[in-house]
Amino acid sequence: MSRLAWLPAYGCLTLLCAVTSAKAAPSYAAEQPATLRFSIPAQSLSTALIAFGKQANVQVLTAGRTIDALRSTDVSGALTAEAALTRLLQGTGAVYTFVDARTVVIKPREAETSQAGNAKPLSKPVPVATLLPPIQAIGLVGRDVGFMADVSSGPTRTVSDPIDVPQSVGIVTQSLLQSQQLRTVADAVQNVSGAQYVDGSSGLPIFEVRGFFTGNGMTDGLPNNILGIGDSPPLIGVERVEVLKGPQAILGDTSVYNNFGGLIDVVLKKPQAEPVREFTFSIGDHGQKQAGVDLAGPLNDSHSWSYRLILNGDVANDTVQGMRGQRNRYVAPSIGWTTPDTTFIGGVSWMMNHMPIPDHVILLDDTLSSASPRGLLLDNPDDHTAVETRRLFYLFEHRFNDNWTFRSRAQYVRESIDLKDWLIGGIEPTGDVNATAEHYRSSDAYYVTQNDVAATFGKGWLQHSMVLGFDYSRVQVGSSDDALSNGGGGMPYNIFTGGALPLPDAMLSPSDYASGYSPGSPWVTDSGIFLQDRISLGSYWEVLMAVRRAAYELQTSYPDGTPWNQHKAKWVPNFGVVYKLTPDTSIYANTSNGFQPDTLLGKDNHPLPPSLSRQIELGAKFDVFQNRARLTVAAYRIMLDHSTDLISLQPPYYVVSGPGQSNKGVEVEFNGQVAPGMDLSAAYTYSVIRNNDGTPATSASRQRFNVWASYTFQYGLLRGFGLAGGVLARSRSLTQTSDFTSYIRIPGQADASANVFYRAHRWSVTLGVKNLFDRQLYGTYFDETFVPLRYRRTYMLSGAVDF
Structure with missing residues (x-):
């Protein structure tokens, strides 16, 4: 029997619970x-x-x-x-x-x-x-109040009421980000069912949605990092984080890493006429210090011109294991111009993050019980990853009349990475290993533009909102160095008696740099034509039809220098339907398709063939508690013809073609206010991932659950004070050794956090604790050569002041 055979019963039970809970709110026909x-x-x-x-x-x-x-x-x-x-x-x-x-x-x-x-x-x-009518998704979304989002900007390239969207979309609002004292986009996505992140050995996160690695998704609907391994802006510059679930080829996402489970869309703060003068800070118990300024307001008396300026910096003394040198900086000025018919936003950003290699251990016999001592440093204290990202962008929208609108947006991004670390392999139970010094450098540049013409027409019960778009992007993977000591042979080393490892540069010779040099290429060109029709049939039915013709070109060369080009095109359709039982209750179904060309290279220096997928999803959405909270239930199945497997968490991230997959599961999300002063966010995921070749799936916890609740006292002497807390839990999972010969069992675990806070009219302060019960926590994906350690119990003091 199919493991999804019980879904109808489960869905009925969920519907019954939702309808019962909603009885506290006025009914549709009530006065x-x-x-x-x-x-x-x-x-x-x-x-x-x-x-x-x-x-x-x-x-x-x-x-x-x-x-x-x-x-x-x-x-x-x-x-x-x-x-x-x-x-x-x-x-x-x-x-x-x-x-x-x-x-x-x-x-x-x-x-x-x-x-x-x-x-x-x-x-x-x-x-x-x-x-x-649908509002154009120029990034000007409404300001979310509490944990529930009123609008969604990503799935249809227009801003819509989430209850009208035939797709599951997880949204992490600014209020939830602040309540949990989160610092990174990776932390934020864990609030969404079906989404998590994997700790990379470089310190950069790798995202996973519905069982597929997804890269870094998008920023304001544009690719955030074309290579899939990049950095995200600090949360002081983020308005919200959206997780769009299911294949997203229809939107023109060109980043790699199999975006078949979904992608992350980071919506940045924009210029606004309403003044903002905010200073934020945080202090951690391991010397972490953060300070930032968020400024916005009008530039003229008519408020047609506005600006935004965000500055942020954070540093840290030492990690628990003794790694040092964290220095992160972010500068993002932008300017906006608005008239009754036209909106323009332009801006630049510069981000320079200097991060120590994450604290980690190795496994001496491929079990977690054989992990090396937590206090034993396996790198030089100054080993680090430095990532620099420079971005230039604009967003433009003009309404010609009541029916016709033109929108254009584009960005140009240059980024580079510089990594110095030690690779550990050949591990023996005695602590004897092979240690290889590494210095990896690479850079890339890309530009992407999206241009849409939108039209609304129709009268009475039949309404059309159509979008015709053209997308174009071009990517250059620059030259890189992956220098390994002794030509990759490394040196014998004992982790217990070998003493401190030297700086990697001291162990590298000119021949190591020469042998690790790669000239870059290929140039990758991706373009597509996008057509979408959103049809409203009376007050109850919404139909969404979309199709995209995706075309791409890969340019590289054979080892002898002979040019080798590849041209491909693919039609990608999507279809969804929504039936609104009441204005605050809807059921939906959709089918979406994925098409992913790969810009990363296989071992033969040629790109891998594109992957194809299809998703079927059924779900329901309920706005409850007087429309101050939303419950979403979704069941899905994703079928993939073949995957692209990452063979190493180390640069240059070579990949190989892997087996196809069949992923299916159920997701439940709840976000909003359940009582005055009481906000709740909860998500549950049950998923089954099967590889087509019968091998066990890795990084695949069958169940995940998270809940976060916040209560602010409303009256009396305690007014303004509050408490918040929650748990992030998952069941056991498997990961694989670096030689793919055996599996490592990762036990289930739970991470509890809590804080107390005080919020006044112009300032707030929060004292929080992470990993409240001081548990030993592991990530969901690693091998025996690099097991990242998440912090034990830690404390943080954070606050904000309006001036």
Whole structure:
């Protein structure tokens, strides 16, 4: 019997629980209460109306003039729906009409005046209305309030209400990032069901979604790192983190590492007219210190010009094992220009991260019980990875009229990596090993552009929102050096009696650098045509159809210098459907396809053949607790014809063609406010991963669970104080030795964290503890030569001040 045969029963049980819990909220047909609690920050009017519709439990329609370029005012407190909407529309020139208790039409004041002057008044309002149109995904999303996101910007290249998207999307909001005292994007993705990260030996994370390594995904919908191994911006510059689940070839993602399970989209903070003057800091118990400044505001009296400037730096003295030298810097200025019809954002960023090699141990007989002592240093204290990333980007959108919009965005990125470390192999139980000094350097550059024309048309029950796009990217993998001491032969060494290892440079000769030199190439060109039609059939059905023609060219050469080029093209279709049982409950289904050309090279110095995949997904979404929380349930199956296996966590990351896979599972996510002052985020994953050749799947915990709760006292002397805590747990998994001859069992584990905080109007401070019970924690993927150690119990003091 299929392991998914029990899913219908499970789904029914989940639906029953969700409907039962939702009874605390007003029903669809119930009379609207006199007052509701609203919390809608000032933002784009389009996203503010989505938030209003959820918090008031009404359907919002628009008529006449486009409202996307308008800005809303702040709305908060206990208000009637009419009072909240009146305040929301102040200064916009728009008015509203309630067609019935659960439907409101937004229209320009001119339209209302014209109707009022008509000699033949209508007995009831009959506006020419359309469903609130999709907002273009220029990166200007609404400000999330609490742990639940009101809009999603990634899956359809437009900003949409998540309940209308026929796909599972995990969103980590700014509030959740701050509540957990997170420092990296890798930490953030662990809040999402089906997503995790693997510790690389260089200190850079490798992401995994639904059983597939995914690289670093995207930034504002554009590739974040074309090689799949790169750095992410610090969280002070991040508005939110989205995890788009399932194959994403339809979006034009060109990074490698089998993006068949999904990808990570990092949405950065943008220029805004509302002033921001914030200083943040954190101090850890191992000498970690971070300080950053976030500045934003208008540049002229009309607020048409705005800016954003983010500065961040963090340093650390020593790691637990004695590694030293962490120095990370980030500078990101940007400028914005907005008119009623046009929005432009341009910016640059520079990131230089100097990270020590992570603390790690080795296994003396391929079991965790044989690990070398935790306090034994297996590198030189100054071994490190230095990654420099320079980025230039722009985002542009222009609305020609109510129906037609043009959007363009592009970025140019140059990045380099410089790694110095010691490779350990040939491990004997006595501690005798072969130690090889390594100095690895590489660089790459790429540019990518996306251009879309969007149109909305239709009347009555049938509405179309179409997007026609063209994407183009070009990548240059630059020259690299992978110098290994003694021509890769290394030297005999005993980890117990050999003493401290010297700096790698001292052990490398000119011939080592010469033999490790690679001239770079290939140039990789990727282009595609994207067509999407989002069809609204009345108030209950949403159909999403999309197709992409992906074309790419690989340029390299044979060993004798003869050019070798490869041209390929592939049609990639996606289809999804949503049925809304009520405005706050939907069920959906989708099928999506993956197509992934590889820019990394195999051992013969030629690219590997493209991989193809297909996903089938069924799910349901519920907005509960008066639309302040969302429950998402999804069941999926992904079928892959062949994989691309990473044969080493060490640069230059050569890959080989591996077996296909069949991944299936169930994911449950809950995010939002369950009571005044009480926010909850929880995710559960049950997955089964099978290799087509019958070999056991690695890095595949069958079950993962995480929960995080935060409570802020609302009244009395404790008002402003709060408590937060949670657990991140997973079941046992397997990993493989470096020679692929045996497997290493990794036990299940749980990591608990907690903090106490105080939040005033202009400042906040948090004292937290990670790994509360001081457990020995391991990653989900490693081999016997490098077992990364995650910190035991650690403490952190963090805070923010508005000035």
